[in-house]
Amino acid sequence: MNISKMQSQASDISELLQACSHSSRLMLLCQLSQEELNVGELEAKLGLQQPSLSQHLGVLRRQGLIEGRRAGQQIYYKLANDRAKALVTSLYTIFCEK
Amino acid sequence: MNISKMQSQASDISELLQACSHSSRLMLLCQLSQEELNVGELEAKLGLQQPSLSQHLGVLRRQGLIEGRRAGQQIYYKLANDRAKALVTSLYTIFCEK
DNA sequence: TTGGTGTATTAGTATATTATAAATTACTAT
DNA sequence: ATAGTAATTTATAATATACTAATACACCAA
Numbered sequence: 001m002n003i004s005k006m007q008s009q010a011s012d013i014s015e016l017l018q019a020c021s022h023s024s025r026l027m028l029l030c031q032l033s034q035e036e037l038n039v040g041e042l043e044a045k046l047g048l049q050q051p052s053l054s055q056h057l058g059v060l061r062r063q064g065l066i067e068g069r070r071a072g073q074q075i076y077y078k079l080a081n082d083r084a085k086a087l088v089t090s091l092y093t094i095f096c097e098k
Numbered sequence: 099m100n101i102s103k104m105q106s107q108a109s110d111i112s113e114l115l116q117a118c119s120h121s122s123r124l125m126l127l128c129q130l131s132q133e134e135l136n137v138g139e140l141e142a143k144l145g146l147q148q149p150s151l152s153q154h155l156g157v158l159r160r161q162g163l164i165e166g167r168r169a170g171q172q173i174y175y176k177l178a179n180d181r182a183k184a185l186v187t188s189l190y191t192i193f194c195e196k
Numbered sequence: 197t198t199g200g201t202g203t204a205t206t207a208g209t210a211t212a213t214t215a216t217a218a219a220t221t222a223c224t225a226t
Numbered sequence: 227a228t229a230g231t232a233a234t235t236t237a238t239a240a241t242a243t244a245c246t247a248a249t250a251c252a253c254c255a256a
Contacts (some may be wrong), residue, residue, distance in 0.1 A: 003144070007127065013193045017124075021116040022244085023108040030104065032107045039203060046101070052245065054204050071255050073202045083192060088171040088189035094181060120214085137233060150215065152234050171223050171232045 019063040020087070024048060025056050029079070032066055038074040041053040117161040117183070122146060124155050127177070130164055131186040136172040 019028060027046055031037060037045070043053050057077060060066045065087075067080040079085050118124060125144055129135060135143070141151050155175060158164045163185075165178040177183050 006125060007121065008154065009194060010124040010128070013189065014119050014121040014124050016193075017115050017189075018119040021112050022114040023105065026108040026112050026115075027104060029172045030108070040201095050203075051205085051247080055244085058204075066248080068203095070177065070203095071250085075203065085158045086192045087188075089117075090185075095114075096107060096186065116213095138231095147216080149217080149235085150235075153214085156234075166233095168222085168233095173233065 007019075016063050016065070019059050020091075021063060022056065022059075024052075025060055026091075028056060028077075029065065029084070029088050030051075030092070032077055033085060036076050036078040038071075038076045040074065042077070058081060061066050114161050114163070116176065117157050117163060118189075120154065120157075122150075123158055124189075126151075126154060126158060127182070127186050128190070130175055130177050131183060131190075134174050134176040136169075136171065136174045140175070144146075 002072065004070075014018065020029065028042065031045060037047065039050070039053060039057070042048070042057075043050055046053070048056070057066065057068070064080055066077050067086045068075040068077045079088065118127065122144065126140065129140065129143060137148070137151065137155070140146070140155075141148050144151070146154070155164065159166065162178055163182045164167070164175050164177045165171040168174075177186065
């Protein structure tokens with residue numbers, strides 16, 4: 001592969017990884033890989049303050065890793081696509097299993 | 099899994115991902131997954147300035163992702179272990195293939 | 197329309213990362 | 227020893243990120 005194409009790919013991927021490179025956001029991804037949860041539920045599970053949580057969700061959302069759907073007053077989040085699922089699964093396999 | 103154990107794992111993994119979350123460092127990992135290269139060779143391949151390159155190598159080294167061996171004046175780097183290889187392979191599979 | 201609940205955004209400050217330049221260490225050859 | 231090359235470290239300035247508090251927005255119920 002030529003270097004400049006690699007550069008631009010690396011740049012995209014590094015932004016995505018950057019979004020995952022925060023312990024709270026990793027935990028969010030991990031939780032959301034198991035079940036769809038709304039913001040209040042995530043707040044309770046992870047013990048984060050609401051505005052902070054909302055900001056982290058925003059980071060993941062902007063990178064296309066998660067997506068939310070509104071149901072009344074709540075917004076339920078889940079992993080956005082197969083790529084996000086594959087990423088979380090790989091990380092789990094590499095770093096958490098045995 | 100209980101939350102506090104998850105917290106501490108997430109914290110470790112996020113540090114590791116943080117080390118990967120820079121386009122130059124991703125490119126380094128990618129190159130070094132293919133072949134062992136010394137600093138001068140990496141400098142030429144990636145077009146980075148030498149002190150900057152050395153700092154990026156330091157970040158990856160401290161996270162245990164790569165390791166170097168000195169051969170005379172050169173230091174040759176490669177991925178440090180199977181976990182690092184698995185990570186690079188997974189990232190390639192998820193983001194670069196197809 | 198008013199008030200309440202759930203979520204998001206903004207602003208300000210503290211902290212961390214990055215790039216660049218200068219100095220330093222490690223090795224080789226003479 | 228001295229000089230030269232390869233690589234690392236340190237210092238610093240610029241930029242980005244994170245946390246907190248305050249504010250705003252969206253929806254619901256009365």
